[in-house]
Amino acid sequence: MAGLIQRAGLKVVVGLGKTGLSCVRYLKQMGYTVAVNDTRENPPNLAELRTEYPDVVVSLGHLDAELLLSAQEIVCSPGISINEPALAAARQHGIQVIGDIELFCRATTTPIVAITGSNAKSTVTTLVGLMAEAAGIVVGVGGNLGTPVLELLAQPADLYVLELSSFQLETTFSLQAAAATILNISEDHMDRYANMQEYHAAKQRIYRNCHYYVTNRQDLLTVPLLPEHIPNTSFGLNPPDLHQYGVIKEQGVSYLAKGAQKLMPTQEMGIFGEHNVANALAALALGEAVNIPMTAMLTTLRHFTGLPHRCQLVTKQQQVAWYNDSKGTNVGATLAAINGLGASISGQVILIAGGVGKGQDFRPLSPALVQYSKAVVLIGEDAQKIDAALSPQLVKYYASTLVDAVQQAHQLACAGDAVLLSPACASFDMFKHYEDRGHQFVAAVNALYSL
Structure with a gap:
């Protein structure tokens, strides 16, 4: 049985999120010696790991160059760049850095x-x-x-x-x-x-x-x-x-x-x-x-009626439709949502956007917004950067919270319009993740109408 075979070589799993824990479980089942490295002092799944595999060495708080250089192979979670100095050094020493997809394909x-x-x-x-x-x-x-x-x-x-x-x-x-x-x-x-x-x-x-x-x-x-x-x-x-x-x-x-x-x-x-x-x-x-x-x-x-947080119709009240596209975390996704929605409604789009911009150029949003939007309500860390990149023809507002943005959009919307949360940004300045942002949007919209 594969699980009883002790295989040679140390596999170091970098990152103890959901993917990292799945890698540890798989590698232990296959008989490998496994160690875990995470830059966080208290990563998710740490207690679960220690309960299931008390023998697994765990190094926390930084990328452990010494541990990484002792690996036969490094299994890196996708959230960590392979160009981090400690991982780059390991690669230069001939240690292959792979991910869970590679293990799966093998x-x-x-x-x-x-x-x-x-x-x-x-x-x-x-x-x-x-x-x-x-x-x-x-x-x-x-x-x-x-x-x-x-x-x-x-x-x-x-x-x-x-x-x-x-x-x-x-x-x-x-x-x-x-x-x-x-x-x-x-x-x-x-x-x-x-x-x-x-x-x-x-x-x-x-x-x-x-x-x-x-x-x-x-x-x-x-x-x-x-x-x-x-x-x-x-x-x-x-x-x-x-x-x-x-x-x-x-x-x-x-x-x-x-x-x-x-x-x-x-x-x-x-x-x-x-x-x-x-x-x-x-x-x-x-x-x-x-x-x-x-x-x-x-x-x-x-x-098929679509996935949650992807141009998902939340509700239609007083002839105003509300759409949750919280998964729109980049300019291309938001542009597709504006064009798709704008061409299908009788009124105009009120866009709620903003967050962590990831160094993107937001200028490509302007033509579609000029064509289809009534206003843009901006939230989050890069609100001012988005404002500066968008056409001066556009009407823009700032909101300190997502609830504030929803309330402002509600005041702006008329019959036939659609309010679209499609941030074109990552969520981690104000939310746990894009799902959390979407859920909070839905809750704020429902609160407007006491749904």
Whole structure:
């Protein structure tokens, strides 16, 4: 039994969040000697670790250079940059720094659909997983979404669908995806990467050794530098060529289409907005690549109503709609939400935005806001930076709290308008995480109407 074998070499797990603890459990089950290093003095899951594995050495409060240099291999959580000096020194000494996705890929030969992108990863990953379920395929869904990927190995599966971040891809070497995609690329994590080229290179790693790939033909940065003989297709919001996915318009009706074949009217989808049409087309292309029947995929698109905190309708009161898009943590995501919502309502958008800007350029938001917005209510650490970057044509307000922002938006909104929380920023200046921000928004909106 693998769990009874004592394997040579020390594995040092860096970071004791949910992912880190899953790595410790997996490595101990596989018979490895494991140590843990975390920069925090009291990381989450510490008590759980010490109860389950009292023999595991734990070093806290800093990256322990001595411990890292004693490792045979380092398993790094995605929240920690591999360019930290102690990790860079270990790499220079020939010690490989990997992540949980790498451990997973080494452990399974089951086909993997691998999905990355600056935005929409979670929605497309969830859609492909639900499409597989609808077809009766035993599927495991995880990665950067929900379940730590190593926990998926506990149950048998015929297919895995993984959401992968650029951070996870940096430490992954053995992925051979049955189908891989970059959905889109826009500026993000500029507090972690030196420039867009570095971020782009991390995303492109998803295509290494893949068997099939899907690109966004309206975003050239998603196109891989791969040999042309690898099978592939594309999706886009324009009319598709043969074997491609896209949109056909006839007599004022828009259809999801493959080549010249109309698949279903977009208005029959359970999710709204052009960005979600693109997400549906990407999911269809990936699903087809791993032989999910079209009938099951289209049925899923009719019934799927979206994920929490992603352009989620909170309520519609007095002909004003309130949308929670707290997962909009970068400019590209917020831009997609503004365009998708703005084009679908009779009134205007009142945007609540702000937080930790991660070094982004907020200027690309201006054209859509000028076209669709009534006002922007700014919150958080980088409110002034966003204000300075946006067009002076826009009406802007400041709010000290999210409750204050909701109340100001309520005063500004008229029948037909929509209030959109899509911060274009990380949440950790004012909230525990984006889910906490979303929940607080929902609570503040409900309090307005005593719901």
